[in-house]
Structures are given as structure tokens and as C-alpha cells.
Amino acid sequence: MERIDVALIGAGRMGQVHGPNAANHPGLRLKYVVDPRPDAAAAMASRWGAQVAELDSALADPGIGGVLICSSTDQHLGHALAAVRAGKAVFCEKPIDLDLDKVRKAEPEFAGARFLLGFNRRFDPHFQALKRRLEAGEAGNLESLQLVNHDPAAPPPGFIPTSGGLFKDFTIHDLDLARWLLGEEPSEVFSSASCLVDPEIGRLGDVDTARTLLKTPTGKLCVISNTRRSGYGYDQRIEAYGSKGMLTAANVHANTVVTLNEQGVDAAPIHPNFAERYRAAYAGQLDHFAQVLHGRATAQAGYADGVAALVLAEACQESVRTGAPVRL
Structure with a gap:
């Protein structure tokens, strides 16, 4: 299986789960780690052979096919919007946001997007x-x-x-x-x-x-x-x-x-x-995201499920x- 480059946003608790799963997946390659805490980003990147990057530069890289959003909850929606607007496939930890009105207003931008929400059960x-x-x-x-x-x-x-x-x-x-x-x-x-x-x-x-x-x-x-x-x-x-x-x-x-x-x-x-x-x-969820990214599956938990x-x-x-x- 060809490996597609992905970026990880957030090297905290959930980033520590999804980052290694992405790095170890035969269809994914963890290229960038984005985190406002330089030490956390550097530790994750060093361990898995990735690079530390700023969000804008990671999203601007045409080689990045997917983005894993594991940032703090209040950043989920903004990061997801930025990634979708950049044409990337998105895996986003739950919830999309804490504000239902904001989530509903943003929903049209996710129509047709390759978006998988982190309902791991x-x-x-x-x-x-x-x-x-x-x-x-x-x-x-x-x-x-x-x-x-x-x-x-x-x-x-x-x-x-x-x-x-x-x-x-x-x-x-x-x-x-x-x-x-x-x-x-x-x-x-x-x-x-x-x-x-x-x-x-x-x-x-x-x-x-x-x-x-x-x-x-x-x-x-x-x-x-x-x-x-x-x-x-x-x-x-x-x-x-x-x-x-x-x-x-x-x-x-x-x-x-x-x-x-x-x-x-x-x-x-x-x-x-x-x-x-x-x-x-969690491993099965990332495998499903890889299948979505490779065009072999449709996301089983999408934006509408989050709403x-x-x-x-x-x-x-x-x-x-x-x-x-x-x-x-």
C-alpha cells in the first residue's frame, strides 16, 4: 500500500494515541507534528521520524493528504475548517466543538469533505x-x-x-x-x-x-x-x-x-x-481513516454524527x- 503523508495537530493525550498509530500504519506516514508547545512537538516528532511544523506550512504542503486533529477541544472546529479548506482529509477527535450553534453554522463547509470524527467505540x-x-x-x-x-x-x-x-x-x-x-x-x-x-x-x-x-x-x-x-x-x-x-x-x-x-x-x-x-x-479507527484517505471507504462517523x-x-x-x- 502506498504511504500517504499526514500531519498531527496536537501532541497531548490523544495525540499520544493517534500519532503512533499513524506512524506505524502501512498506508500512512507521519510527516509533521504541530503543537503550540515546542517541547511536546519535538518529542513526538523525534520519536516517530517526523518534523515539527507550524499549522499554515503543514496545510500548505501539497504532499499532505490527511490531518489528524488532536488539539484541545476549543480548537477542534477551527483546525478542522482550516484542513478542509486546504483540501485535506480530516480525522478529528470528538467533540467537533462545545458550541452547537457554531457547529451547525459550519456544517455546510463539510459537505462532501472526507471527515472522520473520533467516536472510537x-x-x-x-x-x-x-x-x-x-x-x-x-x-x-x-x-x-x-x-x-x-x-x-x-x-x-x-x-x-x-x-x-x-x-x-x-x-x-x-x-x-x-x-x-x-x-x-x-x-x-x-x-x-x-x-x-x-x-x-x-x-x-x-x-x-x-x-x-x-x-x-x-x-x-x-x-x-x-x-x-x-x-x-x-x-x-x-x-x-x-x-x-x-x-x-x-x-x-x-x-x-x-x-x-x-x-x-x-x-x-x-x-x-x-x-x-x-x-x-483506536488502531481500527486509524486504519479506517487510512482507507478513507486512500479512497477505499466512506467515513463511518461523520460531521452529521457529531452534530x-x-x-x-x-x-x-x-x-x-x-x-x-x-x-x-
């Missing part, structure tokens, strides 16, 4: 297998979903003010996953939330524990369970209930070895964080504020 092999079996009718007609997304521990308080809050930063993954599995758009949202994990999160105006109920026009239900602290690892589960049975995607453990003796049962813990749990999903998830996230916030369901 769609590329998890366990969740993909569940979806295939669901679509094959193994559980009959889908009636309800239960999604569990529990972080192992709360983020540092300094993260909260710029995160967009629990629903736009965290639950948005589950809202996209629900849309992907339900097969129709939710028409009603009800959320209830509390601050039970860290009082500082509440002082900063956010919540850390929530339950959300989605309802579709045909009556399908989806319950989403979120917390910033599980205390036992990165808890990621799906239960899909149908007219003939159920499908479940359980937690993934560090290994499959189980000890059974007179002391009881001992098994390996579940994965401790998102980077380990979704390692295969739809953001609409639901804002409905969750409104429901918490009013204590009532929000009809869409």
Missing part, C-alpha cells in the same frame, strides 16, 4: 461483533439497551472548566453508541445527575455521576450509566435486549486466566483506563437543569 471489535449479531436478528427485534461507561477515577479538577462538562466530554461517546445501535434517532431525553465523587467538580459547576434515559419514536429505550469513578477499573459494558433474547458485551480483562481453588475464584482485573481498553478500537451527538448532550444538560424530559 464504533471501531471496538467487541462492540462491532455485538452490532453484527444484533443486525442478524440473534436477539430478535431490539427493544432496549443498557450502556455502562464508568471511569476508574475522576480527572484532575483543572480539567473540568474546559472539558465541556460530563455530558459533552464523557457521555457523548455513549450517546453516539446509542444512536449507532438503536438504528433510529432518540426523540426524548431524560437525565438526572449528581456530584458524588469529588466535591471540587461540583464547585466548578459540573456533575460526576449521571443516569440518562433515551426514547425513540418507536418506543425503544436506552439507559446510560455514567460515573467519573468506579473504584475497580474502566467499566465498559453493553446489554441489548430484544424480542427473542439478549446480547451482551462484557468487560475486557487483562488476561483470560481464572484461578479456582478452596480460597474461591480469582481473575485478572478489567483494563484500568481508556487507552488500554480501547487500544484495538446529532452534541444535540443529545445539550438535551441531557437541559434535562438536568429543568428536571424534566426534553423532547427533540
